[in-house]
Structure formats: structure tokens, C-alpha cells
Amino acid sequence: xxxxxxxxxxxxxxxxxxxxxxxxxxxxxxxxxxxxxxxxxxxxxxxxxxxxxxxxxxxxxxxxxxxxxxxxxxxxxxxxxxxxxxxxxxxxxxxxxxxxxxxxxxxxxxxxxxxxxxxxxxxxxxxxxxxxxxxxxxxxxxxxxxxxxxxxxxxxxxxxxxxxxxxxxxxxxxxxxxxxxxxxxxxxxxxxxxxxxxxxxxxxxxxxxxxxxxxxxxxxxxxxxxxxxxxxxxxxxxxxxxxxxxxxxxxxxxxxxxxxxxxxxxxxxxxxxxxxxxxxxxxxxxxxxxxxxxxxxxxxxxxxxxxxxxxxxxxxxxxxxxxxxxxxxxxxxxxxxxxxxxxxxxxxxxxxxxxxxxxxxxxxxxxxxxxxxxxxxxxxxxxxxxxxxxxxxxxxxxxxxxxxxxxxxxxxxxxxx
Amino acid sequence: xxxxxxxxxxxxxxxxxxxxxxxxxxxxxxxxxxxxxxxxxxxxxxxxxxxxxxxxxxxxxxxxxxxxxxxxxxxxxxxxxxxxxxxxxxxxxxxxxxxxxxxxxxxxxxxxxxxxxxxxxxxxxxxxxxxxxxxxxxxxxxxxxxxxxxxxxxxxxxxxxxxx
Numbered sequence: 071x072x073x074x075x076x077x078x079x080x081x082x083x084x085x086x087x088x089x090x091x092x093x094x095x096x097x098x099x100x101x102x103x104x105x106x107x108x109x110x111x112x113x114x115x116x117x118x119x120x121x122x123x124x125x126x127x128x129x130x131x132x133x134x135x136x137x138x139x140x141x142x143x144x145x146x147x148x149x150x151x152x153x154x155x156x157x158x159x160x161x162x163x164x165x166x167x168x169x170x171x172x173x174x175x176x177x178x179x180x181x182x183x184x185x186x187x188x189x190x191x192x193x194x195x196x197x198x199x200x201x202x203x204x205x206x207x208x209x210x211x212x213x214x215x216x217x218x219x220x221x222x223x224x225x226x227x228x229x230x231x232x233x234x235x236x237x238x239x240x241x242x243x244x245x246x247x248x249x250x251x252x253x254x255x256x257x258x259x260x261x262x263x264x265x266x267x268x269x270x271x272x273x274x275x276x277x278x279x280x281x282x283x284x285x286x287x288x289x290x291x292x293x294x295x296x297x298x299x300x301x302x303x304x305x306x307x308x309x310x311x312x313x314x315x316x317x318x319x320x321x322x323x324x325x326x327x328x329x330x331x332x333x334x335x336x337x338x339x340x341x342x343x344x345x346x347x348x349x350x351x352x353x354x355x356x357x358x359x360x361x362x363x364x365x366x367x368x369x370x371x372x373x374x375x376x377x378x379x380x381x382x383x384x385x386x387x388x389x390x391x392x393x394x395x396x397x398x399x400x401x402x403x404x405x406x407x408x409x410x411x412x413x414x415x416x417x418x419x420x421x422x423x424x425x426x427x428x429x430x431x432x433x434x435x436x437x438x439x440x441x442x443x444x445x446x447x448x449x450x451x452x453x454x455x456x457x458x459x460x461x462x463x464x465x466x467x468x469x470x471x472x473x474x475x476x477x478x479x480x481x482x483x484x485x486x487x
Numbered sequence: 488x489x490x491x492x493x494x495x496x497x498x499x500x501x502x503x504x505x506x507x508x509x510x511x512x513x514x515x516x517x518x519x520x521x522x523x524x525x526x527x528x529x530x531x532x533x534x535x536x537x538x539x540x541x542x543x544x545x546x547x548x549x550x551x552x553x554x555x556x557x558x559x560x561x562x563x564x565x566x567x568x569x570x571x572x573x574x575x576x577x578x579x580x581x582x583x584x585x586x587x588x589x590x591x592x593x594x595x596x597x598x599x600x601x602x603x604x605x606x607x608x609x610x611x612x613x614x615x616x617x618x619x620x621x622x623x624x625x626x627x628x629x630x631x632x633x634x635x636x637x638x639x640x641x642x643x644x645x646x647x648x649x650x651x
Contacts, residue, residue, distance in 0.1 A: 208491075216491070219552065219583030219592030220614060221599050240600055241491055397632055402614065435585075435616070457593040463493030463522040 083204075083459040084167065087179040087452040088158070090144040091230035091255060091408065094452040095162050098177065099460030103452050105166045110310060111158065113139045124154070126161040132311075134277050136301045140310040147181065147231035149188065156195060163200070171196075175204035175468055177459040179451045182211050182227070182236040182248045189486070190479040197474045204468035206459070207486050209243050211236040213454025214406040218435050222395070223402030224384055226419070227451075228409030230255040233365065235383035237391050237399055242487075247390035249383045253365055255409040258324065261361055263316035269352070275311045276347035285349075292349035319344055323354050324361050326414035329421055331363040331370075362412055366422060381422025384432070396430075403434045406450035494598035496524040496605050503531070504606045507556050508577060513539050514557040516546070517602065519594055524554065524602050534558075540647035544621040550586040552595035554579070554602055559611065560647055561630060563640030571644050576630070578611040579603060585616050623649040 083098035089109060096104035112125040114137050125131060131140065143154035163171050176196060180189060189207045196202045211225035215238045222241075227234045233254050237247035267273050280297040323344050327336065333356055341353035364370045368377035378386060384403060388396055403423070405416065416437050423432035436447070458464055473481045503515045503526045516530035530546060532539055547553060556579055563572040583595050603609065611633070619625060627646045630636055636643065643651050 212491075216593045216596040217589055219581075219585075219587065219596050219616065221581075221596045222614070241597060397629075398612075398614070453589060454593065457590050458491065458597065461492050461494075461594065463495075464491070466493055467491065 081175055081204075081459075081465065082169075082173060083175040083177060084163075084169070085177045085179075085452060085455040085459055086159075086162070087449075087455065088144075088149075088155075089229065090142070090147050093158070093162065094449060095167065096452070096456070097167075098456050098458075100456060101453070103449060103456075105162065106449075108314075109144055109158075110140050110142045111154070111161075112307075113141055115139075124157050126158065126165070132277070134301050134303045134307070136303060138307050139304045140306045147229070148184075152191065152195070156199060159195075159200065171200040171202050174202060175206070175459070176202050177206045177208060177455050179210050179213060179455050180207040182209055182225075182234060182243050183250070184209075186482065189482065193469065193474065193479055193482075197471060202471070204470045205474070206468050208455055208458060210406070210451045211238050211243055212241055213451050213458070214404050215402075216241070217450060217454035217457065218402075218404050220402045220404065220435065222398050223404050223435065224387055224399050225404045225406060226380065226384055226410075228254065228365075228380070228405070228407035228415070230408065233380060233383060233407075233409065235387040237387050239391070239395055239399075244391055247387045249378065249387045249390070251368070251377050251379075251383055253368065253371075253377065257364070258320050258362055258409075258412075259313055259316045261364075262320050262324070263312055265357060265361070266316060266319060267312075271350075273312065273315070274346065274348045275308075275315060277311065279347050282349040294348040315347070320361070320412075323358050324412060325358050326362045326366070326412055326418045327359045328414060328417050330367060331359055333360070336360065362415075365409075366418060379422070380419060381425065384419075384423065385426055385430075388430070400430050401433045403432055403437075405434060405436055406447055408448040410447045490598045490601040492594055492597035494519055494522055494524060494594065494601055496602040497526075500524060500526055500602060501605050502526075504556060507558055508608060510534060510558070512558075514543050514555060517554040517556075518552070519591075519598060524598060527553075530555075538648075540623065540649065544618075547582050547621070548584075550584055550588075552584070552587050552591045553582040554595075554599065555582060556580070556606065559626075559630075561627075561636075562644040563636065564642050564644050565640050572640055574636070574639075576611045577608060578613060579606060579609045581612075581614045583614065583616055623647065624651070627651050 085096060085098050087094040091109060092106060093109050094103035094106050107128060112131045114123045117137060143149055143151045143158055149155050163169055178192060193205055196205050210227060214225045215223045222239050225236050225238060231254050232250050232252055234250045237244040278297055280295045283293040285292055323342055336356045336359040341355035342358055343351045343353045345351045366379040368379050388399055391399060420434060469481050469485050500517060506512045513532040513534050513536060516527045517524050518527055532543060559576040559578045561574050563574060565572045581599055583592050615621060623646050627643050631643055645651055
């Protein structure tokens, strides 16, 4: 095992952040997760024997195969299929990290709102099936706070399935101040895909392209050749490939408008070109700015006014906290989650927070580039877990196999609070 | 549970706090060393030292986390013809500069409680992260929002001898 940059008394602890979009896992004490991959897997059913095989490696998942379905153990941000989840953990431990679970304590990150039943089930599986020596779960917002040097603050977690604001006071999540919106990264991806599919041309994916010819001077449209004799693929497989393309499109093209989105203004701004797998480039103008706007301005998509935009998530969370602690919270707004990496996201939050009354001087702690680097926001929760789990002084906090043998899931009444 | 990090505060920290409360010292810094929070003896400022706030802030390391206690002195405007009201605030400071390593910030934040619990009678708590936060003007605007200061005078005249 690699030593890690901070390890002293090395327990060989592992840290896992299993999100609905991606899995981050690695060794405690390291700066970045050793492995990072989309939280999906392939399921191949043998037509003759009916035997089901699950595959987790990207390189196999991208080969068109008529018997390959794509599935995920998570749905809407929580674990739905526990058998599949066990397979995923098994895959991470044996194939990716190459460790024997009996020798490695594991810290799992946990959503602010995760129900106790989930962590109880998780503890049971890890102890009974994987026989790990010690277990811990830490709440995402607390980890994000600590990793930014704060014990208190408002954490905005812009994730795939939800965007969540939570208030953390002295290392504890204030339960009734967790405010959530179902508009997140997945929502953007779905809309992007819809937009891409609405074009007259059929959306071609890279697996369908055999070759592209070099553009000659003066030539307008690129010439490409389609692959022949491609196997019929499953709907879930095609949908997965389309989603990957849409995600890439969002990453390259989408720009959060610095102020409230106005179509007239957006139309004045230069378009940006996206090159599709077949070599065709398409320019996007207004759509670039319109796509992410519902994150901030929910009225665009919700006429019942039941959803909150990012700015309101933060201020509402604050309003559910007691008056005395508010000043401490407003000066520590912390951003985490992959969706924060959208171009212009941070500037827009800053703008939204200026709309609040002047006595609330919101300050984003990791808003400047350089403070906590952009890529760190995607791994923010994992890094927090990595540091905590590697502290020699943290050792007594683990739920040990002995604790579990004595008290079962009741141990949570005393640990992992 | 001591703190999430498991770091504990050495008993000598309380001694420093008692000295501060008794008015024997002006300030003291603390740091985490080998699973323990300990006072930094050479950081102690004696009562009555000139430009105490300035030398205190200058002695905070640029990219290392510290805890500190400080006996803040302020003068309040009590209205025309009335002498300025003198107040002191026993202040607990968490210094966690943005440029400190993430690991140190993490330890500092998750261990803070262990130290804070030992200090009975903290009146003000500051989480400070940048040189701007250390500006007297910034501290004054923070103190001005405290309810007892809002109600007992007409605003702050000076902070640590620095005019508002």
C-alpha cells in the first residue's frame, strides 16, 4: 500500500464516497481518491444459459453488445439495489484497490439527510459480509466544512440528483435546516440531451462512427463513414452512451449567466461550437446560457413556485437556524459537489447572495480559484473523509468489529453521531 | 466524545485561560502538536504591551492554523458629555488561513471543540481566515453586531486603542 502523504500510525483505512453519479474511493491520508468512475455497471445475460454477469470496468461497458444492459445500484440519490451495491463494493475492494477487506477500516461519506436505516444496513453488510475491522460514517456537509477549516458554516452541495444547502454548527448538521432541490447535474444533462436530440439530424455516437476524413480547404461539411454491421444494442446501453455525450456537452458548452438570464442579452453573446463524434460542429448561443438557469431561477421550469433556486436554498437554510448563530454561518458559505464546476457557477452564487439584505454579509469561503481548487470540489467530501480517517487521534472514534459484535447497530447511539 | 478528530486539549491550556480572565495576560496562542492542543509559551503577550493587536496579528503565521485567546478592549460612545464606556471581551479566536494545508485546517476545525469546552466564559468567538479579517475595521464591524454592544452605547469609538 502506498504510504500516503500524511500518514503517521498507519491503519490502512479506506475512504469511500459513493454518489449517484460517481464512485470515489481510495486510501485515507492521500490527497485524491485512487479510483473515480461513473456509478453504473453492465449486466450481461447469456442468451442460452440465462447466466447473468455484472461488469464494472468502463472499457467493457463501452463495447456495443446486444446482451449488455446498463444499470446502477443507486436511484434518486439513495441505494436502491443492495445486492448490486455489495457487488460494487466487492469490485472496488478486490479489483480496483486490490486489498483484503479484513485488514482495512472503512469510512463512508453520507448525505446530510441519509436515514439511519441506510447506515445500519451498510454497517451490517460491511461487518457480516466483508468482515472489516472498523467502520465509520461521516456526514458530507461536516466533512466539507472541516476541509475548509470551519466547524460551522452553510454548505451548498451541488450534486447530481439534488442541490442541497445545510447548516453545520460546531461539527453537527442542524437537521431542520437541510434544504433540498431536485434540480442538479442530472437535470441539466437530461435537458441537454433533449436539446441535442431535437436537432433534425440523428444524434450519432462515437461507437457508430467508423472513420472521418480530413477537412480540405474550402470544404464545409465534414465527411464521415458509419460503422457497418453494428449489433443491435439495448435501450439502457444506448441511453448511457447518450448521457455521457450530453455530459461532455454540458461540461464544454454550458455557461451560467452572471446575472438573471435574459434571452435578448444571451443572444448578443458569441456562440460556442461543439464538435460531435462525426466531426460536425454546431454553434450554441442562447442555449448555452439558458440550460443551467433553472438551477438559479426555478420559475423557468416550475410554475407552482414550489422549488427553490440555489440562492434561496442558502438563505432558507439560514432562516431555519437560530438568530444568534446566523452571523457565524453567513461568513462561511462552503461549496462542494461536481456541479459547482459549471462555468460561471461561483460568480452567479456571489451575485445571488448580494440580493439578500445588507446585514447578511454572505461570504463564500472557497469561492476564489486557488483557495480550494476546482477539482477539489468534486472530491471535497472524499478529501475531508481521507484526512479525518488518517488522523492517529481519530482511532478511538471507529466502530470496531468488537463494538458491532456487542451492540449491533445500536452502537450508533454512541458513535458516528 | 472529545472531538471528531480525537485531539484533546492539554490541561495547561486552562491555566492560560485563567490568567487571561484574571487580567494577568493580554493574549496567548495555541497549536496542535502530537494529538494535543498546547499553549505556545513564547506567544504570550503581557498586559499593557503597546500596539498589542498589531503585534498579535503580525505574529500569526501566514499559512499555519492557530487558536488564540485575546482580551479585547473597546471604547463605546456613551453620548455627548459622557465619558467613553470601556468594555473588554474575552475572545476565542480560530486562525485558519486559506493558504494553510487542508489537513491542518481539517484538524484545526475538528479539534476546536475540545479546546473551547475548557474555556468557561468565552464572550466572543472569531473564525478568521485572511489578513483582511484581522483588520481593526473588520473586527469593529463584527463587534458592532453583538446585541450587548448595540444596546449599551452609540457605537464603538475605538478597538484596542485603534480609532474606529
